[in-house]
Amino acid sequence: MTESPEAGRAGPARPPDGPIAGFEAVYRANFGCVTGFFARRSTDPQEVADLTSDTFVQAIRSFASFDAARGTPRAWLLGIARNVFARHCESRTRTQDVAARLAGRRPIDIDEAAELVVRIDAERAGRVLFERLASLSAADREVVELVDLIGLAPSEAAAALQVSPGALRIRLFRARQRLRAAAGQKKGED
Amino acid sequence: MGTFEDRLLERLVQEHGESLTQPPPSPARGRRRRVAVVSGFIGVAAATAAVVYLVGAGTPAYAVSRTADGVTVRISDLDALDAANAELRRLGVPVVAVPRTTDCRETFVTSSNDSTGDTVADPVGAGSEVTASIQGLPVGSTVVIAAEQEGDRVLLSLAKPVRGKIPGCLATLPTVPGGSVVSPRTPTTAGR
Numbered sequence: 006m007t008e009s010p011e012a013g014r015a016g017p018a019r020p021p022d023g024p025i026a027g028f029e030a031v032y033r034a035n036f037g038c039v040t041g042f043f044a045r046r047s048t049d050p051q052e053v054a055d056l057t058s059d060t061f062v063q064a065i066r067s068f069a070s071f072d073a074a075r076g077t078p079r080a081w082l083l084g085i086a087r088n089v090f091a092r093h094c095e096s097r098t099r100t101q102d103v104a105a106r107l108a109g110r111r112p113i114d115i116d117e118a119a120e121l122v123v124r125i126d127a128e129r130a131g132r133v134l135f136e137r138l139a140s141l142s143a144a145d146r147e148v149v150e151l152v153d154l155i156g157l158a159p160s161e162a163a164a165a166l167q168v169s170p171g172a173l174r175i176r177l178f179r180a181r182q183r184l185r186a187a188a189g190q191k192k193g194e195d
Numbered sequence: 196m197g198t199f200e201d202r203l204l205e206r207l208v209q210e211h212g213e214s215l216t217q218p219p220p221s222p223a224r225g226r227r228r229r230v231a232v233v234s235g236f237i238g239v240a241a242a243t244a245a246v247v248y249l250v251g252a253g254t255p256a257y258a259v260s261r262t263a264d265g266v267t268v269r270i271s272d273l274d275a276l277d278a279a280n281a282e283l284r285r286l287g288v289p290v291v292a293v294p295r296t297t298d299c300r301e302t303f304v305t306s307s308n309d310s311t312g313d314t315v316a317d318p319v320g321a322g323s324e325v326t327a328s329i330q331g332l333p334v335g336s337t338v339v340i341a342a343e344q345e346g347d348r349v350l351l352s353l354a355k356p357v358r359g360k361i362p363g364c365l366a367t368l369p370t371v372p373g374g375s376v377v378s379p380r381t382p383t384t385a386g387r
Binding site: 024025027028029032033036054057058061062065066067068069113116117120121144168169170171172174175176178179 | 198199200202203204206207208211212214215216217273274276277280293294296298299344363364
């Protein structure tokens with residue numbers, strides 16, 4: 006489940022042969038990482054498709070201002086994905102009406118759904134692991150996911166979460182401590 | 196290369212490709228504003244206080260207020276460290292709060308004796324609030340506040356000022372049963 010560290014570095018910071026080629030390189034290198042992020046949170050192909058689309062729409066709109074000195078493309082994209090998902094949860098709470106929620110979304114066809122189902126299935130183990138982190142706060146869970154599940158370097162995760170490396174370290178340390186304590190408690194109960 | 200992946204890229208380029216060729220917004224404005232705030236503070240030295248609450252929390256996440264010769268900092272949630280530091284920067288005071296962790300490997304130079312390391316905080320005076328004096332602080336030095344989670348509260352303690360690079364964290368002092376603190380490590384190893 007830990008994704009290749011190269012994934013985030015594969016996309017060039019600035020396109021060598023035009024901005025479209027540069028964006029495509031970042032897109033191709035990180036598409037799996039972004040869909041995986043959402044497939045750990047939803048088993049609905051349409052929802053994964055919508056959230057992935059929203060993330061890359063924001064990414065292409067702000068690609069010109071992406072600064073490689075402030076983090077890798079992967080950390081940048083996961084930061085966007087995180088915000089997209091937070092807003093999605095917020096609107097889902099506000100809008101219970103499915104029809105209203107789906108308005109304006111492009112429905113995916115059978116082929117696309119099949120492709121996303123494969124990706125969602127591939128994340129099954131990651132989803133189980135992610136659910137096991139339920140004892141942690143949302144903030145702590147995110148840190149463990151980015152560093153221990155996706156394989157981001159702590160500095161990359163700090164960039165994705167828009168916190169300082171120091172704050173990230175303390176959050177990671179605290180989250181791992183709590184996980185260890187929870188695992189110990191469960192072992193004791195067994 | 197999948198169907199959805201390809202089609203999404205195609206649509207992105209078709210519908211939003213133009214934005215790739217537009218120049219990015221200039222970040223210069225924010226920088227100029229920050230400099231202006233700092234300069235204004237030095238000239239006027241106005242008393243300022245900031246108190247920020249976490250959403251849904253009853254106690255302030257952090258509070259920063261100016262004193263006659265420095266600043267008083269209170270932090271009740273480690274997640275508020277960044278915000279507290281932003282406020283300290285806004286006030287223009289050379290004070291920074293960093294987390295204290297056992298696995299910290301940061302290196303730094305203290306301003307008092309130019310030795311590497313040994314800026315371990317005095318845990319005796321640790322509390323939820325610290326007051327840092329910046330009077331007589333050498334130019335280029337920064338007062339470091341170590342913040343550590345202890346149960347439900349955050350303990351803050353003052354460390355020696357550092358010169359140059361500011362550490363992102365400080366090492367936790369080993370404690371002995373009963374809560375007393377083992378002597379700080381030697382200047383060359385503390386706060387790795």
